[in-house]
Amino acid sequence: MTAMGQLLAAARACLLAVTLLAAPAVALAQEPLASWNDTPARQRIIDFVKATTTEGGAGFVAPDDRIAVFDNDGTLWTEQPFYIQLGFMLDRVKTLAPEHPEWKTKEPFASILNGDVKGIARGGEMGMVELGMATHAGMTTDEFEKIVTDWFATAKHPKSGRPYTEMTFLPMRELLDYLRANGFTTYIVSGGGVEFMRPVTEKLYGIPPQQVVGSTIATQYAIVDDVPVMKRLPKIDFIDDGPGKPTGINKFIGRKPIFVAGNSDGDYEMLRWVTAKTPGFALIVHHTDGAREYAYDRQSAFGKLDKALDEAERRNWLVVDMTNDWKKVFAFDQ
Template identity: 55%
Template structure:
């Protein structure tokens, strides 16, 4: 009977256990991968002096350039451009009115930089007047059909395979991962669960205003489209504090927009982890850092060197960039 009991125990243990196959398999077995695994082991091992309770295992990820590609232009700007074009018929004045005129001429980057207010005007045009359900659907439809301008892939395939594995690895180790992005929160939430396994309530981002509309006793929440919160740079720790209410123990970014988030995360007590994805792979992805207008990585690269943060050299550290 002792042998049978042992067999039972073994079988139950195997059945109830999470998958324990080799983690981070798209990562070369170098310093970056080892730093991640070492950190996770130190905070999850109950015997470790740096053990962290599961409820405090909060990890935050920037999105553009950290979880998916941000070149040659932020994905949300392409969405906004398509939304403006789709509504141009109902807005004939846009043909001669900036920033819309530049969008309609195909100069998206020019449209966004045509004036200080241009981004605000364009973002508002992409969502104002739609209720939350309708805007969700618009984003879902666009993500289904839109293609990346240089690779012609759906944007859901422009995500980084090694980062998907990292999200899985952290989840298997009872971390809660959040996205903390400068991008619009309502542009991300409709697809983050299916693409990253991150549910809408774990997405923090820039916010536009909404108002309540009551018609015949039916309550809807409607987008006004005016900027309300910019979740970038100094905004990221504020957004995390507003939304998550706890300081993360691990933060993942790729640009100066993530610097304050990494600083605040690592300023806490106990074991802390900060990682920067350095875009060094012009062949498989893009190579850019200190001089890029998109995803500039300058101060944060210096800070990483100063504080010993992990810097992922995409070309060397990743066996594979995008999913098959």
């Protein structure tokens, strides 16, 4: 072999060695669900995705039918010590209070202005509805979007001190990415207000506004200063919670999902519907980690998980234990 040949052979050997050394790092970088611990929960998800995407396999599902739906509060972002949208409502009441002196003695507004969280809860469902109408109606959809966007730009979580936009669960964001990488279309199906979520879901989760299903208040076409607008009215249009979730999926998505993720009894009907026949897969996020997030289930005022937890094993729903199954909860965790 000539000197030049020896040089080329040596170069090829070096290149091969570098490639082999780098291979594990590349594989690690591409590993799915990297913030999940290597537990049976993670493996069940991977096995399901593999079964539904392997052409010729018994569980194969065509891409058009690979629909995955996710609850938002408590499933994709935190819902304690109260729903993020409730935090928005509380701040709106304080902002609007100077225009409403009657709120000083009227519930649930008086409790909000006095910092009485228990008093807010005593208002019950009707109190929450009245609160929503007072803080979400009487403006155009464009005006409301700007109010929401501006609020998210500055509002912070009371426990972590982090912006609410950082309070999303990293393992669930990885799950969304993993499903989309395997031909799934992902939707949010939440009891939260659809126009409260839509301004931020694409940035936070990669889910565009048209793939967000949520509760709505009535809107009406109007002309204001010769400009067509949609006015938000003080009237409930649709509640996307409990039995409303399967109804909303059928109405707005038009295809039955094969994958569903939730965290509370508000997702129970959606879990049942999606898994009524093969290949439906259901995942429940169980909040067990009081150190990194919150520990709660059966007695919680927000995100109560009782009936669905009791039936999970019998119905073959995957219960994800936040403490044991997740390496990280939030991206900012050490």
